[in-house]
Amino acid sequence: MKLDNFGALIKANKLFDHVVNDLRPLKTEFACKRLVEQQFASADSIAANIEEGYGRGSRKDYRHFLIISRGSAQETKGRYGRLKHWLKQEDIEARQKLCDEIIAILSKTINTLGQ
Template sequence: MFKNFEEWVLQVPLSIRSDSLWEFVTYRYALFLSDLAWFDAEKIIKDSRGRGIAWQLVDSAGSIAANIEEGYGRGFGKDYSRFLRISLGSARETKGWYYRSRHVLEEQVVHHRMALIDEIIASLVIVAKQQRDK
């Protein structure tokens, strides 16, 4: 596993880093969060009460980047804005799943993930509005 965002970036394949979508910092954060959720789910799933949360967490975190990718692939404007809003919903859902996992994950991990999600949400709100207004 990686220790931080910078270390994580180094292991992302060049085919992803060389895509123009990589320039959208929020997309990078969404991919990073998806990987973090994957590893966090390993801890959560060990507690039988957390199994459902682990699956939901991985799905919702992965959906953030996936919707950014799909929307970006369709072009800019209102259609892209729609996908960014779907991504925003997934980010809010992911934040909720991290809150629910607080009984298993360390407090600092939950706070880190929620702060990262807050950055993603703030950016998605702005960019979705910009795209909608185009």
């Protein structure tokens, strides 16, 4: 499998772009500072862990990093729910759906890679 064609990575990069666009207007709001920083970090972590795990060159390490990536996707999804005070509901739902798609791909791949 080429990493460039991995659906979870493609979707993770798309999600990160949405995070940047969604949260750009909130970065100056004091009440959102920590939420914004953490959302950037968790969304970045999804793609970064896929890439790092793949780069390790071992099936065991790759699987481990995909598990971490899946956790970051779950974290990003949850935080989008908490951003309901500042973002439009339809945007939140669309981003959470994208997180669910990433989680599903990662879960299937983790299971395929086995123990």
